[in-house]
Amino acid sequence: MPARRVRADARRNVEKLLDAADAAFRELGTGAPLEPVARRAGVAIGTLYGHFPNRRALARALLRDRHDALFARGDRLAEEPPGPALAAWIRAMAEHAALYGGLAEMLAAGLDNEASELHDDCARMTALTERLLAHARAARAVRPDVTPADVLALTTAAAWTRAQSAEQADRLLDHALRGMLTP
Amino acid sequence: MPARRVRADARRNVEKLLDAADAAFRELGTGAPLEPVARRAGVAIGTLYGHFPNRRALARALLRDRHDALFARGDRLAEEPPGPALAAWIRAMAEHAALYGGLAEMLAAGLDNEASELHDDCARMTALTERLLAHARAARAVRPDVTPADVLALTTAAAWTRAQSAEQADRLLDHALRGMLTP
DNA sequence: ACCTGAACACCGTTCAAGT
DNA sequence: ACCTGAACACCGTTCAAGT
Numbered sequence: 001m002p003a004r005r006v007r008a009d010a011r012r013n014v015e016k017l018l019d020a021a022d023a024a025f026r027e028l029g030t031g032a033p034l035e036p037v038a039r040r041a042g043v044a045i046g047t048l049y050g051h052f053p054n055r056r057a058l059a060r061a062l063l064r065d066r067h068d069a070l071f072a073r074g075d076r077l078a079e080e081p082p083g084p085a086l087a088a089w090i091r092a093m094a095e096h097a098a099l100y101g102g103l104a105e106m107l108a109a110g111l112d113n114e115a116s117e118l119h120d121d122c123a124r125m126t127a128l129t130e131r132l133l134a135h136a137r138a139a140r141a142v143r144p145d146v147t148p149a150d151v152l153a154l155t156t157a158a159a160w161t162r163a164q165s166a167e168q169a170d171r172l173l174d175h176a177l178r179g180m181l182t183p
Numbered sequence: 184m185p186a187r188r189v190r191a192d193a194r195r196n197v198e199k200l201l202d203a204a205d206a207a208f209r210e211l212g213t214g215a216p217l218e219p220v221a222r223r224a225g226v227a228i229g230t231l232y233g234h235f236p237n238r239r240a241l242a243r244a245l246l247r248d249r250h251d252a253l254f255a256r257g258d259r260l261a262e263e264p265p266g267p268a269l270a271a272w273i274r275a276m277a278e279h280a281a282l283y284g285g286l287a288e289m290l291a292a293g294l295d296n297e298a299s300e301l302h303d304d305c306a307r308m309t310a311l312t313e314r315l316l317a318h319a320r321a322a323r324a325v326r327p328d329v330t331p332a333d334v335l336a337l338t339t340a341a342a343w344t345r346a347q348s349a350e351q352a353d354r355l356l357d358h359a360l361r362g363m364l365t366p
Numbered sequence: 367a368c369c370t371g372a373a374c375a376c377c378g379t380t381c382a383a384g385t
Numbered sequence: 386a387c388c389t390g391a392a393c394a395c396c397g398t399t400c401a402a403g404t
Contacts (some may be wrong), residue, residue, distance in 0.1 A: 153351040157340040168336040177360030
């Protein structure tokens with residue numbers, strides 16, 4: 001496809017909006033008021049909506065690079081010893097989903113909701129989880145009754161716990177992984 | 184102290200407000216709009232605020248009986264075999280904290296925040312958790328590194344998971360408890 | 367092609383006036 | 386002693402007008 005022509009001022013505005021949104025989401029979570037975001041970026045509120053029709057579209061743009069890195073990590077882990085690889089993957093996802101308050105919920109919802117701008121990314125996370133879990137199961141590194149849904153539920157639960165205390169989230173993962181992996 | 188005289192219409196209004204709020208919280212979570220609650224109860228919005236200065240006060244009133252039942256359950260469990268009793272207590276708390284969407288967060292916040300109308304109830308839950316965990320530890324039914332905070336974190340995480348899927352929450356508890364209890 | 371910002375909608379919360 | 390509901394504040398979202 002031909003390179004999309006984008007007016008230089010529009011490109012700059014998008015950059016400034018993303019910077020401001022990242023700061024706001026880090027501080028107040030994914031539900032942060034958007035009018036201050038636009039003001040902080042030096043544009044009118046309509047400009048924000050012009051580039052990002054809704055919160056999820058904004059979140060998707062903010063997470064794009066991070067998600068690429070996460071998927072690359074998952075691909076690399078697929079070549080490593082299956083038990084520790086699965087544990088490392090779960091910890092990586094839980095840490096990622098705690099980047100912004102409310103992100104764990106947003107990602108959990110994106111799994112089911114095909115209309116979500118985050119759905120494709122969530123589907124890739126699920127696919128990687130299934131792949132790493134299959135490896136672990138084949139190596140008898142995980143109990144046979146553990147399902148991909150179990151792993152995803154643990155991940156989002158740990159991400160949510162992390163919003164309150166990173167240490168508690170790690171300890172929750174320790175206990176739950178001990179119950180999921182073979183002794 | 185002398186019995187507080189309460190005007191009969193005020194008492195009726197409180198009853199109707201609690202019924203309407205319970206329905207709204209069940210449907211929309213603890214963040215449900217309050218104006219429709221007042222309208223549904225047949226009173227003006229100011230009457231709601233007159234009886235309940237904030238959302239937590241309303242939640243506290245709604246949960247009073249349920250909390251009493253939960254504490255009684257905890258007391259009874261303290262007389263039973265310590266390992267299963269601790270597991271049953273965690274499941275009971277997780278189920279309770281999933282009664283309304285957002286309740287798990289509210290209770291977790293009430294633990295730390297002394298100003299919360301829910302703080303006393305949260306403190307009793309903590310005390311019962313500590314007591315049941317101490318019993319389980321004395322009976323060597325639980326791994327020695329499990330802390331009361333670990334148990335509370337698991338409980339709130341499971342309650343939050345329950346908002347999305349009760350079955351997944353139960354499975355999360357299965358796995359995590361397997362990792363916490365002694366084999 | 368993009369930006370502006372007024373306009374509309376919605377809800378939380380307070381409080382002066384009424385009964 | 387309690388209730389009413391207008392009033393104020395705040396934020397999400399849209400869109401006609403402008404550049």
